[in-house]
Amino acid sequence: MNEFVAAIIFIIIFIIFNNLNTKIRKLEKEISDLNDKINTPPLAQTEAIHKKATTEETFIPQQEESHQVYHEKIKNSEESEKGPTSLQKDWLTPVSDFLKQNILTIIGIFTLVLGIGYFVKYAIDKNWIGEAARAGIGFCTGAGIIITGHFLRKNYPAFSSIITGGGIAVLYFTATIAFREYHLFTQNTAFIITALITAASIILSYYYKSEVLIIFSLIGGFAAPLMISSGQSNYLFLFIYITLLNTGMLAASFLQHWKSVGWTAYIFTTGYLLLWTNESPELLSITFYLISYVIFYIFALHDYFRKNILATSDILILALANFSSILGLLYIFDTLKYEPQIIFPLIFAAVNTVLLFREYTRKSFGITYSVFAGLVTSLITVAIAIQFKTHLITSIWAIETTLLLFIWKKTGHKIFKIFFYILFPFVMIAQLITWTAYFGTKDFNIIFNAPFITSSFTIISIIINLYLLRNTAKEPQGKDRNFFEDLITVVSYGVIYITFLLEITYQISEMPWSAITSTGLLFSIYYIFVLLLFRKLLSLRNDVQNILIYLFYFLIVINTSVSTLSLVADILTKKLHVSFYFFHLFQWIPFLYIGYRIIPSSTFHKQWISYWIQSLAIIISVSCELHHSYILMTSSDLSHSYTASAHFNILYLPVIWTILASLFIYTGLKKNIQEYNKIGFALIGVMVLKLYGYDVWQMDNISRISAFIVLGVILLLSSFTFQRLKNMIRNMVDKKDKTEESKD
Missing domain, CATH: 1.20.58 (Methane Monooxygenase Hydroxylase; Chain G, domain 1)
Structure with missing residues (x-):
């Protein structure tokens, strides 16, 4: 009964669709005829227009030409002033337009595939068909969908590409299910079938000149090894297949100039390589890292050698290909304990140096020169970082953030700044992990230890980033952009502060807690003092300066009252030498300088409360400092200090x-x-x-x-x-x- 009802519904839907399709065709014909009438003027009107145009050309040809030249000059100057940013302004617009126009088609083909799947499942549950017949239905359905797309390709190219992609997806899933669930053929046979599907889909993509279809094909091609996997890791076979797939991608992108094809291949290839590296690092994987590096470098430099230009996507894939390859290669060398680890950064730097020298000999110092210069500098910096045994991920990511920001400043393409925003939090997470190396380890050398050296490279990267971000205030920007840049600035100064604080406290961790606390507070006081001292160079806003001054006085009060009192107690109990107290007195140098030189030239005293806070800090600091000095001079031990303290207070x-x-x-x-x-x-x-x-x-x-x-x-x-x-x-x-x- 249910089957009969379903058949009736299907017939009704088909009749309704056929009627609608007939009406739509009639409407299209009427619109076409109407457009022909509108666009074809009467004969008399055409002759009048032609006569008028001839008269105008006879009387004022020179004037018209001069006006045209003038307007072209204005247009060219306006376009040159807009620069590369305006050309790359809406890089997501094609994707957005495609989705708006074809979202129903995508949802429709997805729904159709699911409907067919549910129908086959229903037939299986009813024992209508066997396992071989099920696979046959799947292959025939996929082929039928592809044939349907083939007949629609002339009038509806985008619709046809999506339909054909859905048919290819049906073929992939059918082959996968036939192998994994029904065991109709061996793994090698399943792989040959999926490879043939991939090859056929790429040939169809090139034949139809459809970028959408080849992306479907590549996704299916890269997913095929996962579909037919039996759980055994045959990476040699896998990457031979991926290399052949990437070679086909490279050929297709050269012939049709499809950038998205290269990006799709890069994302999947990098994912597979990093998975292999993490699961079983071996020397064989180095070969495929280098092969993939060459393939994607050739892909990125295609336009550079043909037209001597580097598009935004080309620059981005150059940066990512360099650093993702280095990350995997260095991880393999580090895990297998091979030397020298700096060989790969230096090799990649040499490759980019050749391109940099090419630009230099041509006296071309534009965007391309800056990109290659940035890559060479970054790769050499990575080599130095690795030579000093820094933590791998932290150093590479930190250097890459600087490279992205540098390229953004040189090209003006916002995509690089967006990637900088994305990568920066990962650098901070990696830095937090780096700092954890201080805990539980007691044999680190002063300064020359892995956590501090790694943090030093992060600090250098941060300082360059802050310098590059400093001039963005001159540009028109919204509140969100200001917020992100302010947040990055605050976090950057925080990283610098924590790096030195952890190193100092680690090196004096064997001393009493009062000495550690006092030293940490003294460093904090001097850190704020340095920021205020170079406030103009660092372009600190007035409100930021005021916050730093408030924080400075707070630390001064804490140090002279609570911390120094504990310090005096440890000196009287012979845990510390009295000279440590004189070391603590160095806090008065920034205290006096800020009070006499920095505050008078700042906006700190615009609010009445600032006078009270400054005066309160002076009263507490002077009182406590004289109190502690009196106790040290008059007391021989801790018990006598209580009497001396009461006498001083009264x-x-x-x-x-x-x-x-x-x-x-x-x-x-x-x-x-x-x-x-x-x-x-x-x-x-x-x-x-x-x-x-x-x-x-x-x-x-x-x-x-x-x-x-x-x-x-x-x-x-x-x-x-x-x-x-x-x-x-x-x-x-x-x-x-x-x-x-x-x-x-």
Whole structure:
């Protein structure tokens, strides 16, 4: 009953489709006739137009010609100003247009193949056909679809290519199922059948001149070994087949100039090679790496030798072919412990040097010269990195990011920058893995160790990247682009910081924790100091400078308060020498320089809170530094330090705060900055509350008398100084007013 209903539905659909097809043909004929009428003007109108054109040519031929030349010059100049970027602007447009126009066809052929598959499965479940008949139905169906595409190729070329590709897919899947599920023939026979399908599909692609069809054919050809695989790794046989397939690809791309064909072959070939390298690295695979390198280099340089140009896709495949080949070859040498490992980067560098020298002798220093120069420099850098025993993937990826960014700057093709954005996160992941080598290893030399040398190459790459990205602010760019570049910049500076911090902490890891913490904080302080010192060279924005200054003061406070206190305790318990404390005092060099030279020339003081943060950092740092120095001078061990600390806090700290408050008020009056006045009086208020609310009850009589006398004298002297300063300012204002009046 179900079969009868299905047959009726199929007949109804066929009748409806046939009627629609007839109506569409009639409509096409009517539209064609209407276009002929519109495009064919009456005889009188044609003669009038011809006469008018003749008259115009008779009277103003010279003027018309001059206008035409003028407009052509303007057009040519505009095109030259747009540069290569405008020519390569919408590189995804052909793909997008193809999908928009043919998406229904693609979905339709896919649905048809599935429908046939489900029908065959249904027939199998009903025991209508045997295994051999099933395979025969599959081959006949695939052939029928290909024949249908053949008859449609003249009027509907794109539709025909997709239909034919679907038929080829049916043939591939039929051969696979017949071998793997039904065991109708041996693996060798199955391979011969799939190879014949691939050869026939490539011949059809060339005959139809269909780029879409040959891509279908290549995908099927590269997938065929997986389809008929029996689980045994016969890589020699596999790569002989892939080499022959790539040779056919190369011939087809030369004859028809199909770039997508080469890219399809490159992606599959590289995948197979890396799979082989990872599963069973052996010397035999080196031969096929080199053969594939030559094939894809010839493919990429086809237009270069014919027309002396390098398209965007050619440049990209040159870069990827070099670095993917080096990655696999060096991995094989490293795994098998062969030397010298730098031979392959140097060989590839020599190949590109020949091309670079060719451009140099022709005095051509354009995009092509820059590409080959970038490749040669990158490959030599990789060779140096490998010679220093760096981590392979990290170094190669880092150098490749710089190459991509360099080519983008030289050509203006955005595709290289997009690939840079894609590869950069992988470099960061590889760098994180590189840093893990520090943990669990205790015999690394200072600086000359694999993690640090690898990180050094990453840092060099990052510095070049930052230099190349620095000028992009001059270009029109959106918020997303700004975000990515800012993120890359922040991450890059973070990588540089973490690299040196890990190396320093690793080399002093045997010291007490207080020494490690203090050294790490001191390095952090100097790192920010260097960034601020070279802020103009690094093109740091004002908001970034302000954030760095806030962070700098925060680290200063942490280092002088918490970290140095632990340092003093370890010095008193003889875990550290007292000289380590003097090493810690080097933090005051950047502290004073930033306060006196960098902040006055920055926008840091545009907000009132910045004055308070800077003043708070000064108060805490000075107070803690004098406190720690006093303890070291007066205490012989840790138990005596508690008494000395309490004595300092009660007797000397109010005096220090009073002096600092006086300095703040003096500075505020002198520079007419109200915030400093507020800070000074606030500090005096805190000091008075501390003195009268707590300290006075903890002192003996002599200390109490001494504290009050000293504080009283300081306050009186400060008050007298302020009065003098006020008088001086008033006198200066009066003199200025009198001078202006006398001039009037």
